[in-house]
Amino acid sequence: MAPPSGDSNVVVSSNLKLERLLSMKGGKDEASYANNSQAQAKHARSMLHLLKETLDGVNLNLPETPFVVADLGCSSGNNTIFIVNVIIEHIAKRYEASGHTCVPEFSAFFADLPSNDFNTLFQLLPPLANQGVGSMEECLASTGHRSFFAAGVPGSFYRRLFPARSVDVFYSAFSLHWLSQVPDIVMDKSSTAYNKGKIFIHGANKKAASAYRKQFQTNLADFLKMRSQEMKKGGSMFIALLGRTSEDPTDQGGAGLLFGTHFQDAWDDLVQEPDDAAEVGMALANSCRSVSGVLVDAHIGDKLGHELFLRMANRATNKAEEILEKIQFFHIVASLSLK
Ligand code: SAH
Numbered sequence: 001m002a003p004p005s006g007d008s009n010v011v012v013s014s015n016l017k018l019e020r021l022l023s024m025k026g027g028k029d030e031a032s033y034a035n036n037s038q039a040q041a042k043h044a045r046s047m048l049h050l051l052k053e054t055l056d057g058v059n060l061n062l063p064e065t066p067f068v069v070a071d072l073g074c075s076s077g078n079n080t081i082f083i084v085n086v087i088i089e090h091i092a093k094r095y096e097a098s099g100h101t102c103v104p105e106f107s108a109f110f111a112d113l114p115s116n117d118f119n120t121l122f123q124l125l126p127p128l129a130n131q132g133v134g135s136m137e138e139c140l141a142s143t144g145h146r147s148f149f150a151a152g153v154p155g156s157f158y159r160r161l162f163p164a165r166s167v168d169v170f171y172s173a174f175s176l177h178w179l180s181q182v183p184d185i186v187m188d189k190s191s192t193a194y195n196k197g198k199i200f201i202h203g204a205n206k207k208a209a210s211a212y213r214k215q216f217q218t219n220l221a222d223f224l225k226m227r228s229q230e231m232k233k234g235g236s237m238f239i240a241l242l243g244r245t246s247e248d249p250t251d252q253g254g255a256g257l258l259f260g261t262h263f264q265d266a267w268d269d270l271v272q273e274p275d276d277a278a279e280v281g282m283a284l285a286n287s288c289r290s291v292s293g294v295l296v297d298a299h300i301g302d303k304l305g306h307e308l309f310l311r312m313a314n315r316a317t318n319k320a321e322e323i324l325e326k327i328q329f330f331h332i333v334a335s336l337s338l339k
Contacts, residue, residue, distance in 0.1 A: 027120060051171070070170050084110075286313075
């Protein structure tokens with residue numbers, strides 16, 4: 001986020017340590033991620049057939065060895081629990097279909113940055129079923145219970161998170177488009193890549209866009225390198241992240257609607273005259289706030305942050321119909337395995 005210009009009330013810390021700070025909005029209130037991630041849940045469900053194809057390619061070890069699943073960028077809420085259940089059930093069925101009389105013990109790692117609200121996530125986890133290298137029925141029929149050991153893993157997925165060769169299945173959805181940092185030059189006023197007055201890549205100049213692209217490439221390469229060390233031979237990884245349909249990197253499609261024009265307009269308003277409030281259009285503002293609120297608050301303080309999202313809600317109210325018509329997200333889905 002480039003510092004807004006020309007307002008002495010604005011608290012700016014240009015070298016925010018993003019990974020110490022970033023999290024989706026925790027808790028369970030109306031602007032929390034847990035309450036504003038239905039779209040992600042829907043998208044994840046629409047990709048289940050692709051996920052299952054990936055899982056069909058995973059090597060099954062003898063059931064004496066625990067089977068390890070990791071969700072990277074799990075956030076806080078039910079989405080991650082739902083997906084981990086789908087993965088484990090599918091793998092258990094494969095064990096059954098391949099003639100095993102028992103399933104392995106399952107271990108699920110919920111990984112996210114340290115500021116993630118792991119507490120809310122842990123509270124949402126159902127109690128553990130009678131676990132062990134047990135019968136197939138125990139694993140498949142334990143409704144209201146979980147059939148996996150659970151643990152939280154704090155840390156950036158751009159670095160090592162797990163011991164070498166320890167994970168069978170990696171899953172990561174709607175997380176890898178988060179960069180490890182804002183590229184330094186887009187915040188450097190003397191650079192031609194300076195993203196002046198902008199809070200996002202939406203509408204940015206070519207040099208700023210290219211700096212973001214390079215940051216993404218470096219981050220993705222690191223991510224893949226780390227996972228290739230951590231994955232067991234025969235393991236697989238399923239990833240989905242925000243994409244776009246246009247070649248123009250500053251055209252962000254649906255994400256542009258969420259973080260682009262209306263967010264930018266509300267931001268510009270606020271920078272020019274902080275002094276108004278509104279009530280409606282809350283859905284868009286809450287969605288945006290659940291994802292970016294923590295960063296915005298750290299950047300301009302809670303009060304202005306609150307004001308910003310009220311402004312956004314107000315603006316969005318006037319465009320509600322158009323937004324509902326246009327809002328759609330494009331995702332890149334990839335399945336990788338280690339042979
Ligand atoms: N997978 C969840 C949540 C997606 S929200 C779902 O499908 O609903 C994106 C998550 O990625 C956030 O919780 C954010 O904290 C996390 N994230 C962003 N950058 C990260 C990084 N470098 N390392 C680990 N997690 C990261």
